[in-house]
Every structure is written in C-alpha cells, then in structure tokens.
Amino acid sequence: xxxxxxxxxxxxxxxxxxxxxxxxxxxxxxxxxxxxxxxxxxxxxxxxxxxxxxxxxxxxxxxxxxxxxxxxxxxxxxxxxxxxxxxxxxxxxxxxxxxxxxxxxxxxxxxxxxxxxxxxxxxxxxxxxxxxxxxxxxxxxxxxxxxxxxxxxxxxxxxxxxxxxxxxxxxxxxxxxxxxxxxxxxxxxxxxxxxxxxxxxxxxxxxxxxxxxxxxxxxxxxxxxxxxxxxxxxxxxxxxxxxxxxxxxxxxxxxxxxxxxxxxxxxxxxxxxxxxxxxxxxxxxxxxxxxxxxxxxxxxxxxxxxxxxxxxxxxxxxxxxxxxxxxxxxxxxxxxxxxxxxxxxxxxxxxxxxxxxxxxxxxxxxxxxxxxxxxxxxxxxxxxxxxxxxxxxxxxxxxxxxxxxxxxxxxxxxxxxxxxxxxxxxxxxxxxxxxxxxxxxxxxxxxxxx
Numbered sequence: 001x002x003x004x005x006x007x008x009x010x011x012x013x014x015x016x017x018x019x020x021x022x023x024x025x026x027x028x029x030x031x032x033x034x035x036x037x038x039x040x041x042x043x044x045x046x047x048x049x050x051x052x053x054x055x056x057x058x059x060x061x062x063x064x065x066x067x068x069x070x071x072x073x074x075x076x077x078x079x080x081x082x083x084x085x086x087x088x089x090x091x092x093x094x095x096x097x098x099x100x101x102x103x104x105x106x107x108x109x110x111x112x113x114x115x116x117x118x119x120x121x122x123x124x125x126x127x128x129x130x131x132x133x134x135x136x137x138x139x140x141x142x143x144x145x146x147x148x149x150x151x152x153x154x155x156x157x158x159x160x161x162x163x164x165x166x167x168x169x170x171x172x173x174x175x176x177x178x179x180x181x182x183x184x185x186x187x188x189x190x191x192x193x194x195x196x197x198x199x200x201x202x203x204x205x206x207x208x209x210x211x212x213x214x215x216x217x218x219x220x221x222x223x224x225x226x227x228x229x230x231x232x233x234x235x236x237x238x239x240x241x242x243x244x245x246x247x248x249x250x251x252x253x254x255x256x257x258x259x260x261x262x263x264x265x266x267x268x269x270x271x272x273x274x275x276x277x278x279x280x281x282x283x284x285x286x287x288x289x290x291x292x293x294x295x296x297x298x299x300x301x302x303x304x305x306x307x308x309x310x311x312x313x314x315x316x317x318x319x320x321x322x323x324x325x326x327x328x329x330x331x332x333x334x335x336x337x338x339x340x341x342x343x344x345x346x347x348x349x350x351x352x353x354x355x356x357x358x359x360x361x362x363x364x365x366x367x368x369x370x371x372x373x374x375x376x377x378x379x380x381x382x383x384x385x386x387x388x389x390x391x392x393x394x395x396x397x398x399x400x401x402x403x404x405x406x407x408x409x410x411x412x413x414x415x416x417x418x419x420x421x422x423x424x425x426x427x428x429x430x431x432x433x434x435x436x437x438x439x440x441x442x443x444x445x446x447x448x449x450x
Contacts, residue, residue: 003062004017004064005017005018005019005063006018006063006066006067007052007055007056007065007066007067008042008066008067008068009047009052009066009067009068011047012047012048013044013045013046013153014044014045014046014047014051014052014055015037015040015043015044016043016044016045017041017042018043018059025043027058028045031045031046031051031054032046033045033152033154034046037149037150037151044151044152046154083102083103084103084149085103086146086147086148086149087102087148087149087151088100088149088150089102089151089153090136090139090150090151090152090153091152091155092131092152092155093131093155094155095271096271096272097128097129097131097271098128098130098131098135098136099121099124099126099128100126100127100128100129100139101126102148105146107142107145107146108142108146109127111139112127112129115129115130115135116129116130116272116429117129117130117271130271131271131272132272164232165203165206170209171209172209173206174202174205174206174209176198176201176202176205177213177253179253180197180198180201180248180249180253181194181198183248183252183253184248187252188333190308190333192308196241197241197245197248200241200242200244200245201246201248203242204242204246207224207227208224213249221246224242224246225242225243228242272429273395273399273429273430274390274391274392274393275396275399275430276390276396276397276400278404280388280390280392281301281397281400283386283388284379284382284383284386284392285297285298285301287382287383287386288378288385290378291347291350291354292351292354292355292362294347295344295348295350295351295362296310296362296370296375296378297375297378297379297394298343298344298347299325299344299348299361300375300397300398301397301398301400301401302341302343302344303325303338303339303340303341303344303401303418304338304339304398304401304402304405304418304419305325305327305398306330306331306395306398307372307375307376307395308330309327309330310362310375311360311362311370311371311372311375312328312329312360313327313360313361313362314359314361315352315358315359315360317361318340318348318361319340320340320345323339323341323345324337324338324340325337325339325340327420330420331420334420336417336418336420338418338419339418348361375394376393376394379392379393379397398419402415402419402427402430403430405418406430406431412424412427412430415427
C-alpha cells in the first residue's frame, strides 16, 4: 500500500496526493472549497491564505514532497477552463458572481434556475449566479449525485489596473467647475450625488488636461469611458456614475443636446447581500468599546439605516414616546419612520449625557454631522476585533436587520416600509439569503397517504 503524501502547488490550487485515511480526509474537508477530484484522484485545496503552511504542519514528517509547478504542466482536465466532459467548473469572480461551465445537463440547469439573478452569458457560453456558499454546496450535491467532477476557482482582483490620476500626477490639476456644482445644488441633488459627480467629472477633465473642456468632443468622451473599463477597470457603478456626470455637465450646465454616447451602459451585477448572523452582530457591538461608536452602530443595525441616514439624524428625530426614528429626506427624497429599540434608546441616553450633542445626533469634531468615512472606519475596526471573516461593511448591518426581521416572521411589506424601499421586489432579495425555517417546511408529498 502506497503511504506517500505529496502536495503539488499549481497556481491557485494545492493538489494533495495521500492514502485513504478517515482522519486525514476529515482534516482536508475542513478547508473551505476543498474537494475530491475524480479526474486526477487527488484532493484539491485552494492555495490562499495559510492553507499550504497548515497542510505542511498537519502532515509533518509524513509529507514526502512539495512540488511547485506552473499551470501549463497540469493535466487538461484541471487546467482547461473550457467545458470538459462530466465536469462542472465554478469560478468565483471578484465582482461577487460565480460563473459555471459544464456540459448540457437538465438536472444542473434546473438547479441553476432556482437561484436568484441567474443569467446565461451567450458570449462566454457560461451560466452565472450570485456567489453564496449555500449555492456552492447545492451544486456539489447535484454534481456528486450525477457522478461528475467538481472544480472550483477563485479569481483575485486585477492587480495591473491603472490608478486614478491625482493632483500630484497632473501639472495644473483642474478642479470641478463652480457652474457644475451650482447646477447640482440648484436641481437639489443629494450631497452624496454631488460628491460622486464632482469626483468623476474631475477625473474626466484631468484625463484631457491639455484640452479646454469645450474642446472635448464626443469621440474623446467615448474613448475616456473605454479607458475606464479597459485600463482603470472601474466598477460598473463607477462607470455609470462617470457617464451620468459627463452627461450632466454637457446637457444641464452647457444646455447641450441630449446624447447617447456609443458605448454600452453596463447593467449592475446582481449580487446577494452579505448578511451577519445575530451572534456576529452581537460580537461586533461587544467589540466596540467607545460609547459613541457603539451607539452609532447599534442605531444603524436596530433601525436598518443607511450610513448617510445615520449621519443626518437630528436629536429631535428620536421619538422616545412612540419608539420611532424619523428618517428625513432619504434616498428618493422620501421621509419615513423606522424602529427605535429599547436597548438603543438606553445607550443613546447614556451617549447623550456623556457627549451633549447640540443639533446632530452624532456630531463630528467641528459640530457638523459625523462623516460617513469615520463610521466605515469604526465598523472595520470592530469587525476585525470581533474576528469576523465576512466582508462586512456598515451597510451589512442594514442587510442583517432586514434578514433577521424576516427570520422572525415579520411580513415583508412591513420590512419594505421600515427600509424605505419603493417596491417589495427590492426587499424580496432577503428571502434568498435566509434558510431559517426551511427545516419546518413539509413537502406536499409527505402529506399524501401512499
């Protein structure tokens, strides 16, 4: 019996060749996304974080060799990203979606149709779905049942993308024209939109820093938008914001004719929100020692607020008699009321006695509203201290608020009202990220007398 254990390092994968042993198999399975590859008769473990070092430590003297190879030396069954017989390849993209390549199979395709936001990409010839570990597990179960091989890859974000030009890169760096900012204010655009448009338009005019703004023609605009995609590799939302900012200047400030620039306006990737468990939220709050910081995060989670809504809260927006929080002129210029929890009210009273805010509930050092960035920084620090590995941001608290209410059995229409969504369609996404209660659902077949 062969007792040798070897690890072959090939790019983002670790190929582990080892004899069959229950304890070793259990250890290998403890790695996220580890799986048995029937094509090569080896275990495959993702090569990221400290996985290789952990394997070396675990096997110790039993490890015969660690071989480093280039992806070209791997057999075609594990190296080729094309469709392979009886193989499903899942590729997690940096955008948060997962691409699936496999031969035609009605059982796999039927499962894909149960996932939200599934899409068929006719150009690349693959299916794509939002990435979620539960979806990955469901795919593995189907693949195992039909006796296929399952491959998983995780792409890293582009490291070679061009950085944005800054004032230190461009001589005579141009600031956004006052007329642009005044027109945004005149048309009552929100402060967040104003900041975003200003930033995008400054990048645009400094890309053509040798030209006067009125010399920039339609062809140059299209070339800049292509540069954002191919070289800057910006997100879809940033690309759309840039298009909107440029159109705003030429159409509203210069009062030019409305134009559709000859570049496809991308649709935003449809992703599932990151959601924390109730225990994880508690861990984050307990890992926030500063009273003011804790009050901010508790208010956001307990009321399902956006970060911009939290910083604009005034003292008189807290209605302790009706146990409500008034959110004024939120997204879409709408007012709404949301929950004021008893625990949040208690900590807000302690915070008020300690900090004595005058106008804004959460004041910054200058007496104005607390900044969005400061709250994001607080969240990052607390998440790190709590040991949470999920990519949790302040907005994750809002997603978690909605999901936890849904898991408590609250009607989705009430959750829609609390969040300020215009349609339940937006709110329904939370039904796809919760599995609580599934074990209590009885199949209709089990009710039949057979």
